[in-house]
Each structure stands twice: as structure tokens, then as C-alpha cells.
Amino acid sequence: MKTTYHVDDDILEIHINEKPVTREVSHGWNVNISYAEDGSVVEIVLLEAKEKGLYPVAQEQDAA
Numbered sequence: 001m002k003t004t005y006h007v008d009d010d011i012l013e014i015h016i017n018e019k020p021v022t023r024e025v026s027h028g029w030n031v032n033i034s035y036a037e038d039g040s041v042v043e044i045v046l047l048e049a050k051e052k053g054l055y056p057v058a059q060e061q062d063a064a
Helices: none
Strands: 002-006 011-015 023-026 031-035 041-047
Touching: none
Parallel strands: none
Antiparallel strands: 002 011, 011 041, 023 031, 031 041
């Protein structure tokens, strides 16, 4: 997984895998999800990420 934040546009891209995108779906005006042919999520794009409190992303890890 790789994340890219575009400061000037306040856009957060979360890249899940490198499969080709075959379908994109908008979930509201500021969330777009791209899917591969097999239905898996390829990328999530969040508009106004920082303004909506979605960036910076905090990742939690399970205790071992």
C-alpha cells in the first residue's frame, strides 16, 4: 500500500495494488474508489482530505 498526499489540492490517494482499473465509483462527492476486474479495490481518492480530518493518516498496529 502506498499513500500520496497532494498539498496544493488537499487530495489523498491511497494505492492498494497495481492491478488495472476497470471501474470507478463515487461515494459522495469527495470519495472515489477504483476497482480491478476481479472486484478488488485498486485505489481510494479522498478530496479535501486534511479539511475533513482524514490526513495525516494514522496507522494502528496490533500488539504482538
